[in-house]
Amino acid sequence: MNRRNFLGAALGAAGSALLGRRGGTENASRQIPGATPDSEIAAAHFPADFLWGTATAAYQVEGAWQEDGKGPSIWDTFTHTAGKVKGGTTGDVACNQYHLYAQDMALARRLNQKSYRFSISWPRIQPSGTGAPNMKGVDHYSRFVDAMLENGLRPFCTIYHWDLPQALEDRGGWPNRDLASWYADYAGILAKYLGDRITVWAPFNMPWSFTYMGYGVGAFPPCRANFNDFLKAAHTVALAQSEALRSIKAASSKATVGSAYGMCPAYPKTDSDVDRAAAARYHAMNNVFFLEAAMKGHYPKAFVGEPPYKLMGFRAGDEKILHAPLDWVGFHYYTRRIVSDASRVQNFGGGGFSGTEIEADPATGRDPYTRFRAAMPTEGPLTESGLEIWPRGIYDLVTQISREYNHPIIEITESGCGYLDSPYEKDNGRVPDARRIQFFREELAELARAIADGATVRSFHAWSLLDNFEWANGNTERYGLIYVDYRDQKRTIKDSGLWYGRVAAENRLDV
């Protein structure tokens, strides 16, 4: 049996038992495994008040990297270092949204959008990470939020999407516990100046990813590869998340605080007890580590044995600080993982990464504490960015989180696919990205099914409103509903954007 078939068989047996009513092989009659039947797509519908949205992040779209008193961030340092980014591009200009935001918000309105998830650049507000706010930065975001409201968009603010002020990295970065209170000060400043108009706050985008990839394996800035640094960084971030919730609420009575976690549904490689336990550890570590800390004041069972408290820098009383229940739960869905046990393995090789989402199948276990191997299967088709498409994953994930956290309000904070389709001159400059439409059709049908089965999902944010700077992959990947020509910043709505606009207007997929 080749690897694909084996995974398919294993998923059929194990995945269906753990995570949902349909196994990985039930759609075998369809050409694409895991694909959603057309009848379900035609029948899918969404609540009348569903919030259709898109998401972006400051460093990926803003540009203006040195304007209005902004300080340098770790991403400025990283992208200005030779050899770090494919194509040698930087976010210095990106989509120039710092200047073009009015035009971009008007485009979002044209696509009938109701929510815009954006992030604020910490070094624009506090150029060296602490102290009095830089009012030019605050004023910029104030105007930007007004533009969202004028265009009928709910401003959904991510407080931190990876662009740490370089000055704070120079003071030890996230492994330095002091960052928790400095970050809470920063969040409080935002709530003080913008909390009259922003009511929806997510402290961190993908906290597991930026701590692990920045400190654990060194694929992202600050490029440290030390698992102990990752553990310390993760604990500081969990403390920071809860401290921020309190400082935001102290500054703004209208504030609601949730999350923007990256999650992948984890399917055990086989039905064995050890693989099922490993998949549960993956879920605890990669999906709900920070969620559980906030909701319950302790970490979930992510480790074989006790959490390595000492290495994390955990102190007596930290449980109390961590406990700060979220008002709603936000998470992204892109792809899934197949997880197997590595508790008997002696060598740990970390994970291989490319971009933000791919975790290579390591021959060894990932680390000496969680002791699992996590791989992205290839039973479903791959996007051009290399992620497996598995529409039912969103159903499994949403229903799982719904069950585990007592049916919270859920926001899908990101989902999307990377394809390089570009304007086609012979067809009046259209961008015929049929694959992206198919991706969203199938995935959204699965989301509609989760809602029909009782999950309270309030929003869906497509990643992304427009093509943008894709971190270490530079401009080599395009996730937008709107094409950006980086030579002149011309925006062209792709066919997928036009389709998504009709979906948003009609709350159904067959449009």
Ligand code: IFM
């Ligand atoms: O571009 C990223 C985003 O910053 C975080 N989530 C995944 C996206 C696509 O890789």
